[in-house]
Amino acid sequence: MDDQELERRLAELKETWRIPRDPPLDEIWQAVDAKVFPAQVRRAPSRWVRTLLPLAATLVLGFGLGQVSPALRRGPAANPATTALSESSSEGGAAMRTVGEDAPFVGVATDYLERVTALLVTLAEANRRGGQQVEYSTAQARDLLVTTRLLLDSPQARDPHLQALLADLELVLAQIVRLPARAAAPDVYLIDQALDQREVLPRLREMLAENSTSQP
């Protein structure tokens, strides 16, 4: 047997030799997580619900009743206060530009935030029921993740506050997309941790408040 023949045989063998079954990645992660991040003690599930649910409800109401969207969609001439914020780019409320050509972007962003909120509400409710298996569309979460990335790449999303918020939501959504693959109930603590560490919820609240107060 020459070297070429041996290489050919080894190439064949690599397709069949010691091919592992699906590795228990989640179990391994849990052990790694416990050792690497021991100080970050898991909190009671109710905390996540307490923190997220009121905010989510506020967001849903805000968007649903048009408390935010009209202000976002209003042009600069019609809304000097918002224009001033947009020009200054210094506040969270200016995150979504309100100039005329940005109207489609604002619409997409508003719709996106509504859908993200709905998804977070679904997760929060599942957690409140005691960590039951979450029932939601994987495709929906994946779609939101794609939208997040598109928004991140959009020239209209140039405000650093919005950029940072979208980047953090991307992280959270990426984790949510993985949840259905888990055999056990979803690890909402991890999501809670990410939301908490990155102060996603206070920033969302701030953005909501800024947009609300910018209305005439």
Add this chain to the structure above:
Amino acid sequence: MDDSELIAGARAGDRMAARRLYDRHAPRVYRLIYRSVGDEELAREYTQDTFVKAFQRLEQYRGESAFSTWLHSVAMSMLFTGLRRLRRVRAREFELATAADVASPGSESDPHLRDRLQAELERLPVRLRMPVVLHDMEGFTHREISEMLDIPEGTSKARLAEARARLREALAGIVAE
């Protein structure tokens, strides 16, 4: 989000970033270790050890090589440490198992070249088997292997050549048949 951003996040204690880094690299690390040891329990243990050590020592990663290369070097270190420990603990069982394996008439008389090649590969000492696994099966370059195993590139090439020579020699009889 690329590795460097996730590494920065993980260094800052961001568990989500650490998890994404893990998700990105764990499957290959696990497969590499499993191929090296051929045991799911050990593969799981060594993969776990690898990521614990990697996250604890993340500050030491300077970005001079790809993160995956650095991570695989940690994996190899954990693998060899684990195997040494295992050998000490199970010295007697290991010897018996090895002796039984060598004496197995089934593997000696196996007419199938693939089975025989597999048996011979598993019989190679780890220092020779690893270059075959890493180079011929996992597609790493000798440079990467040298970084992972902390050996000179020439040593990696020499070990691969020696491993192949042993395999050719062991299979010569089969082919002649």
